[in-house]
Amino acid sequence: MSFLIVLAALCFLMLVAYRGYSVILFAPVAALGAVLLTDPSLVAPMFTGLFMDKMVGFLKLYFPVFLLGAIFGKLIEVSGFSKSIVAATIRLFGPDRAMLSIVAVCAVLTYGGVSLFVVVFAVYPFAAELFRQADIPKRLIPGTIALGAFTFTMDALPGTPQIQNIIPTGFFGTDTWAAPVLGTIGGVFILALGMTYLESRRRAAARAGEGYGTDLRNEPTPFAGDRLANPWIALLPLVLVGATNKLYTVLIPRLYGESHEFAPSVIGNAAPVVQEVSRIAAIWAVEGALLTGIAAVLVLAWKPVTAHFAETTQPAIGGALLASMNTASEYGFGAVIAALPGFLVVANALGSIPNPLVNEAITVTALAGITGSASGGMSIALAAMADTFIANANAAGIPMEVLHRVASMASGGMDTLPHNGAVITLLAVTGLTHRQAYKDIFAITIIKTMAVFVIIGVFYATGWA
Numbered sequence: 001m002s003f004l005i006v007l008a009a010l011c012f013l014m015l016v017a018y019r020g021y022s023v024i025l026f027a028p029v030a031a032l033g034a035v036l037l038t039d040p041s042l043v044a045p046m047f048t049g050l051f052m053d054k055m056v057g058f059l060k061l062y063f064p065v066f067l068l069g070a071i072f073g074k075l076i077e078v079s080g081f082s083k084s085i086v087a088a089t090i091r092l093f094g095p096d097r098a099m100l101s102i103v104a105v106c107a108v109l110t111y112g113g114v115s116l117f118v119v120v121f122a123v124y125p126f127a128a129e130l131f132r133q134a135d136i137p138k139r140l141i142p143g144t145i146a147l148g149a150f151t152f153t154m155d156a157l158p159g160t161p162q163i164q165n166i167i168p169t170g171f172f173g174t175d176t177w178a179a180p181v182l183g184t185i186g187g188v189f190i191l192a193l194g195m196t197y198l199e200s201r202r203r204a205a206a207r208a209g210e211g212y213g214t215d216l217r218n219e220p221t222p223f224a225g226d227r228l229a230n231p232w233i234a235l236l237p238l239v240l241v242g243a244t245n246k247l248y249t250v251l252i253p254r255l256y257g258e259s260h261e262f263a264p265s266v267i268g269n270a271a272p273v274v275q276e277v278s279r280i281a282a283i284w285a286v287e288g289a290l291l292t293g294i295a296a297v298l299v300l301a302w303k304p305v306t307a308h309f310a311e312t313t314q315p316a317i318g319g320a321l322l323a324s325m326n327t328a329s330e331y332g333f334g335a336v337i338a339a340l341p342g343f344l345v346v347a348n349a350l351g352s353i354p355n356p357l358v359n360e361a362i363t364v365t366a367l368a369g370i371t372g373s374a375s376g377g378m379s380i381a382l383a384a385m386a387d388t389f390i391a392n393a394n395a396a397g398i399p400m401e402v403l404h405r406v407a408s409m410a411s412g413g414m415d416t417l418p419h420n421g422a423v424i425t426l427l428a429v430t431g432l433t434h435r436q437a438y439k440d441i442f443a444i445t446i447i448k449t450m451a452v453f454v455i456i457g458v459f460y461a462t463g464w465a
Contacts, residue, residue, distance in 0.1 A: 020433050023329050078221050120145060136202055172403050
């Protein structure tokens with residue numbers, strides 16, 4: 001019964017998300033409904049002590065990233081930089097390769113260390129302009145961005161600095177370059193199959209006479225100037241975001257050390273404020289990089305940006321609030337569900353799968369799907385079962401690097417179900433609904449999940465790592 005309660009809560013939230021209802025409202029309803037059916041006395045304590053605690057904790061850490069990312073993306077629009085880059089891209093690749101162009105831009109940013117959420121805000125203006133000029137249906141933009149940002153550069157390619165590739169290092173004693181051959185094979189598989197699928201969808205839409213679309217929401221602000229910037233100048237803010245993100249990631253820990261403490265200048269004996277720099281350095285780095293990118297846009301396109309700054313940043317701020325609240329609600333939902341007995345039933349059942357790598361892959365991707373979070377599901381799975389995974393792998397002669405790569409790639413498999421925070425953010429930013437665009441995101445999800453089992457098969461067939 002406890003398992004059925006967890007399953008019902010998950011299905012309910014996926015259903016309401018798909019039908020377009022707000023997860024800000026229904027994530028706590030689904031989570032607390034499961035608590036009510038499990039132990040009614042825990043409804044209030046779970047709400048304030050766990051759901052709200054996790055939700056507010058997420059906002060505390062990540063809302064500035066959402067806000068700065070949204071403003072950066074909006075300034076890229078009104079400056080005309082997005083149109084300039086799109087025009088150059090069409091000249092370079094041709095209008096028939098619009099999808100590949102967007103996937104490539106997303107991949108470069110993600111592999112450069114830019115947050116997935118920031119990539120969504122930054123790339124959408126380019127994607128909308130490019131798809132409009134190529135007359136490709138707007139509903140295909142979310143699937144295209146998902147392929148470029150949420151898949152092979154997130155956790156498959158060796159060395160990627162995304163959190164999904166970093167978490168396993170603490171459990172298996174590996175580094176981010178673990179199993180480079182398997183990771184590269186998995187990345188190529190995802191890219192090739194994903195592009196084949198998206199191009200087939202584009203051709204089908206063209207045969208049906210479907211264009212970009214009309215009466216659409218959240219369309220980028222048209223460029224009001226009379227002359228486009230040089231595309232190399234237009235690219236500079238994006239390059240600066242990636243480069244300074246890496247620079248700040250290195251410099252911040254050196255400047256502040258492992259932790260930093262200061263005493264507030266207030267009346268009375270206030271307790272010192274202590275920051276664990278090692279836990280938040282990556283977030284500070286992203287925020288600093290986005291501020292650098294915003295400053296670069298202002299310097300390079302002062303007149304068009306300042307002329308429309310007030311009216312264009314207001315919707316960007318509103319979008320950042322909505323996107324961050326959606327994701328934070330999902331984070332709270334996952335925390336509550338993970339604390340219920342039914343979740344333990346799922347974890348224990350998954351532990352009975354005999355093959356070590358298949359066991360790890362199914363466990364991680366299942367828990368990521370239930371919680372709606374790649375990093376959250378993997379953290380829960382490895383915290384509970386890493387010792388078991390390691391013991392079984394040692395008995396079977398499987399290197400820790402392979403365990404790392406399988407766990408990392410599996411976390412980005414079924415995590416993108418309809419209630420996933422990144423999916424909801426992506427749809428909110430593009431102004432589309434689950435009904436319009438989720439089908440293509442789910443197809444990419446299936447391809448990504450298949451890739452994990454492909455690399456497992458390659459390892460057993462060849463012994464490559």
